Amino acid sequence: MGLLVDGKWQDKWYDTDKTGGKFEREAARFRNWVTAGGEPGPRGEGGFPAESGRYHLYVSMACPWAHRTLIFRKLKGLDAHISISVVSPDMLENGWEFRPGEDAHEDHLYGSQFMHQIYTRAAPDYTGRVTVPVLWDKRRETIVSNESAEIIRMFNSAFNGLEGVKAGLDFCPDTLRDEIDGINGRVYHTINNGVYKAGFATAQDKYEVAYDELFESLDWLEDRLSRQRYLVGGQLTEADWRLFTTLVRFDAVYFGHFKCNRNRISDFPALSAYVRDLYQVPGVANTVDMGQIKRHYYFSHTMINPTQVVPKGPEQNFDAPHGRDRLS
Numbered sequence: 504m505g506l507l508v509d510g511k512w513q514d515k516w517y518d519t520d521k522t523g524g525k526f527e528r529e530a531a532r533f534r535n536w537v538t539a540g541g542e543p544g545p546r547g548e549g550g551f552p553a554e555s556g557r558y559h560l561y562v563s564m565a566c567p568w569a570h571r572t573l574i575f576r577k578l579k580g581l582d583a584h585i586s587i588s589v590v591s592p593d594m595l596e597n598g599w600e601f602r603p604g605e606d607a608h609e610d611h612l613y614g615s616q617f618m619h620q621i622y623t624r625a626a627p628d629y630t631g632r633v634t635v636p637v638l639w640d641k642r643r644e645t646i647v648s649n650e651s652a653e654i655i656r657m658f659n660s661a662f663n664g665l666e667g668v669k670a671g672l673d674f675c676p677d678t679l680r681d682e683i684d685g686i687n688g689r690v691y692h693t694i695n696n697g698v699y700k701a702g703f704a705t706a707q708d709k710y711e712v713a714y715d716e717l718f719e720s721l722d723w724l725e726d727r728l729s730r731q732r733y734l735v736g737g738q739l740t741e742a743d744w745r746l747f748t749t750l751v752r753f754d755a756v757y758f759g760h761f762k763c764n765r766n767r768i769s770d771f772p773a774l775s776a777y778v779r780d781l782y783q784v785p786g787v788a789n790t791v792d793m794g795q796i797k798r799h800y801y802f803s804h805t806m807i808n809p810t811q812v813v814p815k816g817p818e819q820n821f822d823a824p825h826g827r828d829r830l831s
């Protein structure tokens with residue numbers, strides 16, 4: 504685990520000293536947008552038109568942020584248009600690595616050994632963390648974006664003109680967008696990033712604040728989802744997929760490893776059925792690799808789990824009936 508400083512790799516854990524033990528996630532630095540015709544997006548520069556075969560996605564199967572992009576790529580029918588390389592689940596002194604084998608790929612574009620080499624290829628003097636997912640432009644040989652929230656919005660709409668892409672499937676319709684953004688805001692701060700705030704806190708009080716906010720939000724969602732099948736508008740939206748990637752990891756990882764242990768998701772009747780409902784959407788199960796998820800967290804975070812022993816459990820069956828059709 505480390506970061507780049509002026510283009511040089513340094514092996515350093517998150518610095519929580521300057522924030523009194525609180526984990527603060529750094530904002531992503533590459534924020535351009537692929538758009539249908541290459542016009543600039545909401546921020547960043549233009550010149551990234553949606554073209555088949557032009558873009559490459561670097562992901563980890565373990566990472567909940569990268570997982571969002573894998574789900575959108577699959578559901579929108581973008582597999583044939585956007586290629587991918589999967590990094591090894593073990594993120595140690597060199598950060599994310601390419602280690603071709605059962606779990607990971609080589610870097611299909613440049614044969615790099617480390618993900619940080621992709622960042623310095625785009626920006627030789629880059630300073631910051633080296634995160635996945637990364638959307639890479641093969642034509643301009645640079646990073647378009649390393650912000651998953653924005654990559655999924657691009658996948659949702661920018662590529663709709665390409666052959667075989669499910670243009671009619673809209674996970675962020677204009678009419679629901681404000682409500683989706685509202686839900687996303689709370690879910691991001693207290694759940695998606697909330698589990699990390701609990702797990703990476705190095706002071707008791709900072710951990711407890713994150714823990715309380717997390718379970719307050721899970722109680723709120725349990726109530727909401729006991730009355731409606733999906734979070735917003737009676738249909739599957741981006742808000743559901745953003746919540747899903749955290750919930751599906753919760754009992755196996757966040758409950759124990761990140762000390763988010765008031766309850767398991769399996770203790771919440773609505774939330775647990777909701778996770779199964781989303782998991783059973785055709786195409787999604789293949790994006791969930793529980794072996795890599797557990798391996799990554801328990802093996803890579805040596806300051807939390809120095810023995811690097813990976814737990815065998817829990818037993819989970821996301822294929823069990825969810826019974827949520829009645830809420831549609």
Ligand SMILES: N[C@@H](CCC(=O)N[C@@H](CS)C(=O)NCC(=O)O)C(=O)O
Nearest residue numbers: 531566567568632634635649650651
């Ligand atoms: N804002 C980013 C966050 C991505 C992120 O933090 N990914 C984690 C993996 S789960 C990572 O690569 N961490 C490496 C690090 O922080 O050094 C996004 O949503 O795309």
